[in-house]
Amino acid sequence: MQTVTTATQAMAAVAAKPKRSPKVRRGVIGVVVLAAILEAVPRLGIVDQAFLPPLSAVLAKLGVELINPEFLLATFDTLLTWFLGMAIATVIAIPLGTLLGLSDFTYRVSRAAIDLIRPIPPIALIPLLILVLGQTLEMKLALVVFAVVWPILFNTISGVRDVDPQLVQMAQSFQHTRMQAIRRIVLPSAAPFMATGVRIASSIALIVVVTVEMIAGGDSGLGAYIAEARAIGTDVPKIFSGTLMTGVLGLIINSIIGAIESRVFSWNERKAS
Amino acid sequence: MSVVDTATQAARTIAEKPRRARRPGLVRSATAVAVLVGIVILWQIGTMAAGQRFFPTPLEIIENTPGVLFQTGAGNDAAPFFADVLPSLARMAAGFLGGTVAGVLLGAFLGWFGPARDYAAPITEFLRSVPATAVLPIFIMLLGIGSNMQILFISWGVMWFVLINTTAAVAEIHPTVLDMTKTFRIPKAKVLLRIVLPAASPKIFAGMRIGLTAAMILFVTSEFMGATNGIGYQLIVTQSRFQVLDMWSWMLVIAVAGFLANTILEAIEARVLRWHTASRRK
Numbered sequence: 081m082q083t084v085t086t087a088t089q090a091m092a093a094v095a096a097k098p099k100r101s102p103k104v105r106r107g108v109i110g111v112v113v114l115a116a117i118l119e120a121v122p123r124l125g126i127v128d129q130a131f132l133p134p135l136s137a138v139l140a141k142l143g144v145e146l147i148n149p150e151f152l153l154a155t156f157d158t159l160l161t162w163f164l165g166m167a168i169a170t171v172i173a174i175p176l177g178t179l180l181g182l183s184d185f186t187y188r189v190s191r192a193a194i195d196l197i198r199p200i201p202p203i204a205l206i207p208l209l210i211l212v213l214g215q216t217l218e219m220k221l222a223l224v225v226f227a228v229v230w231p232i233l234f235n236t237i238s239g240v241r242d243v244d245p246q247l248v249q250m251a252q253s254f255q256h257t258r259m260q261a262i263r264r265i266v267l268p269s270a271a272p273f274m275a276t277g278v279r280i281a282s283s284i285a286l287i288v289v290v291t292v293e294m295i296a297g298g299d300s301g302l303g304a305y306i307a308e309a310r311a312i313g314t315d316v317p318k319i320f321s322g323t324l325m326t327g328v329l330g331l332i333i334n335s336i337i338g339a340i341e342s343r344v345f346s347w348n349e350r351k352a353s
Numbered sequence: 354m355s356v357v358d359t360a361t362q363a364a365r366t367i368a369e370k371p372r373r374a375r376r377p378g379l380v381r382s383a384t385a386v387a388v389l390v391g392i393v394i395l396w397q398i399g400t401m402a403a404g405q406r407f408f409p410t411p412l413e414i415i416e417n418t419p420g421v422l423f424q425t426g427a428g429n430d431a432a433p434f435f436a437d438v439l440p441s442l443a444r445m446a447a448g449f450l451g452g453t454v455a456g457v458l459l460g461a462f463l464g465w466f467g468p469a470r471d472y473a474a475p476i477t478e479f480l481r482s483v484p485a486t487a488v489l490p491i492f493i494m495l496l497g498i499g500s501n502m503q504i505l506f507i508s509w510g511v512m513w514f515v516l517i518n519t520t521a522a523v524a525e526i527h528p529t530v531l532d533m534t535k536t537f538r539i540p541k542a543k544v545l546l547r548i549v550l551p552a553a554s555p556k557i558f559a560g561m562r563i564g565l566t567a568a569m570i571l572f573v574t575s576e577f578m579g580a581t582n583g584i585g586y587q588l589i590v591t592q593s594r595f596q597v598l599d600m601w602s603w604m605l606v607i608a609v610a611g612f613l614a615n616t617i618l619e620a621i622e623a624r625v626l627r628w629h630t631a632s633r634r635k
Contacts, residue, residue, distance in 0.1 A: 106471035114476055131494050192381070192388040199611030201569035203577070204585070204604050207592035212407050280563060283484075287567070291486040291574050303487065310490040319494070323487045330482030 133317045141317035142324055155325060157301040161217065161289045162333070165224030166282060173229045174274055177236025178267065187241060194234050202227035202288055210296050217300075220292050227288040228281035232274065239273025240266055272345045279337050286330055302326050409598050418602040433587060441583040442610060444500055445572040448507025449614075452568070453561055455508060456515025460557075461549060463516075464523025481517055485510030485567060486574050493579045503575040510571045511564040518560030522553035555629050558622045565618055569611050584610070 118135040121127055145151040180190040202223055213219035243266050251261040293303025306322040309315055393411050400410040409417075422434040430436075463470045463477070489506060496502035526549060534544045550557075576585025584607055591600040623630070 103471045103474075106468060107475045110472035111475050113472075127495070188381075188384050189388055192385040193392065195385065195615075196389055196392070196612065199566075199569065199615040200608045201566075201573050201611055203570050203573045204588060204607040206577075207588055207600055208407065208604065211592065211595075211597070283482075284566065284570075287484040287486055287570060290484045291570070294486065294489075295574070295577055306487060306490055310494070316494070319490050323483065323491060326487040327479055327483035330484055331479055334478075334482050 130316060133320060137317045138320040138324065141315075142321035145318075145321055145325075151305065151325075154300065154302050154305045155329065158289055158293065158303065158326070159329060161220050161224065161293075161301065162282075162285050162329075165221050165289065166228060166278070166285050168221065169225045169229040169232055169281065169285075170278060172225070173232035173277070174236050177233045177274075178240055178262070178270070180233075181237040181240025181270070182262070182266075187237060190233075190237060194230060194237075198230040198234065203291055206292055206295055215296050219296070220289065223292050224285050224288050228285045231281045231284065232277040235273045235277030235280070236270065239270030242273065243269045275341050275345060279341060282333055282337055283330065286326070286333060290326055302329070407597055409601055413598060414601045414605055417598050418605055421599050421602040422606070437582050437584055437587050438606060438610075440500070441572060441576065441585070444503050444575075444583070445507060445568055445610075445614070448504045448572065449511050449565060449568040451504060451508035452511025452564060453515050456512040456560065456564070457519050457550070457557060459512070460516040460519025461523050461545065461553070464520040464526075464553070465549065467524075470520065470524065477513075477516065477520075481513035485513075485571055489575060489578055498579045498581070502579060503572070506575050507568050507571045510567045514564040514567060515557060515560040518556045519553055522556035523549055526552050555626055558626060561618065562622075565614060569607075569614070573607065 115135055122129045122132045122134045180186045205223060205226060209219045209223055213222065247265050247269070248261050251265050252258075256264065289301070290303040290306075293301035294307040295303075299308075302322055302325055306319055306326075309318040309322060396411045400408045422438065423432045425432050463473055485506075488509065492502050492506045492509070496505065530548065530552075531544070534548060572583075573585040573588070576583035577589050580586045584603055588600060588603040588607070591603060
């Protein structure tokens with residue numbers, strides 16, 4: 081049985097190697113076909129170029145903007161707000177979630193509180209926060225932290241609850257103190273759940289950062305860049321290139337977090353949803 | 354070992370039965386109500402102590418809300434509940450359903466056919482990474498301001514969360530299962546409805562849950578930027594007029610709407626996935 085599995089695996093590995101290239105080739109074909117459509121539809125006048133510029137015009141605009149310091153600063157601002165918001169939320173949510181998940185009573189109370197607060201869309205707080213904090217970085221950060229603290233907290237608590245109690249008992253019978261048991265058993269075992277929380281939070285955080293920049297950004301960030309381009313309205317490729325750039329940021333963030341997650345937790349099969 | 358395990362489990366089941374299994378739902382609701390009351394009391398004390406004009410007390414907000422929702426006159430013919438709240442919720446629901454259906458259908462297609470998945474992978478990977486709200490100006494430009502644009506915009510944002518999860522779940526179905534359906538010549542439609550979608554449903558619901566969070570964000574954002582009515586529209590109007598108490602009432606409406614939407618989705622999920630939770634518990 082064991083040998084068969086190994087042999088099958090080896091064969092699969094051999095088979096998989098040349099298979100990678102059709103995968104890449106197909107992906108390239110897919111992108112080229114879509115690019116051709118996005119170029120042809122406005123050029124043939126199926127959609128007015130004033131609303132949907134040809135892809136080449138958008139890419140040309142993006143190329144120009146990539147060496148424009150203002151655009152780069154906007155990109156950096158968005159990324160910085162995203163990063164600070166995520167960092168603050170993680171630092172709050174993971175220790176707090178671990179603590180709350182440890183006992184039955186705090187679990188039930190915090191779970192009920194989270195269920196009540198989590199469905200509130202963070203965006204609804206923007207008007208209030210503008211009144212209280214003005215159009216500042218603090219305002220944006222407060223909003224992002226409020227938006228993403230819940231998914232991380234929720235997943236951390238679930239992860240801590242999911243720890244096999246027998247493992248903790250075993251650690252105690254090996255004379256581990258409570259702190260040691262938490263550090264050696266609870267945290268590693270809950271870590272994949274925390275990572276899932278961080279992954280979900282990171283894409284919500286980017287949505288929230290861009291939205292608050294669009295609505296109340298003043299003059300910083302990609303969201304404000306897009307909103308300004310829309311308000312002026314004459315340079316349509318500018319709107320598209322701003323949106324394209326937010327997609328590039330999202331892609332980079334997703335890839336980095338995905339790579340870290342699969343590397344660190346390759347040993348783990350359990351996944352939280 | 355196994356015998357001991359089973360015996361322990363049996364003992365535990367017997368021991369727990371009278372305490373836990375009686376009415377877990379009731380205990381949960383009671384906790385929720387107690388926690389809600391606790392939050393409101395703390396909030397009341399906090400706002401009374403602070404006495405800040407941007408933070409009215411919860412009792413003031415609750416008292417103010419019916420007036421905000423049902424008052425007519427002074428420029429509006431219909432009560433805001435009918436002119437703003439219902440259209441908002443209808444658009445949100447339509448967008449969420451549209452996005453879910455599109456996500457499930459496209460995701461099932463991409464999950465089932467490996468080559469199609471290869472062709473589409475870079476595109477879906479990129480498009481799902483674009484923060485949905487950044488696309489709103491483009492939607493407004495192409496479709497103009499109005500309910501149809503908002504519904505399509507919400508669908509777009511929700512679709513990606515459902516699509517990614519559906520694709521992954523369908524692709525994970527063991528090929529032997531699908532081969533077997535071929536051997537038994539089961540029609541494709543039946544395979545899709547009876548085997549593929551049920552197998553993928555736990556992950557589809559996980560995607561829908563994130564999708565609902567997104568739908569709430571997107572409907573409010575779309576009403577901030579591209580609407581002439583709705584809860585989000587009223588929220589931003591009252592803020593610009595410095596009607597702080599009315600603004601808080603609209604925030605309360607959004608919070609309640611979000612909570613109800615979440616509760617409904619959870620109830621549907623619990624019902625549809627009953628078989629799954631039951632098999633997991635063992």
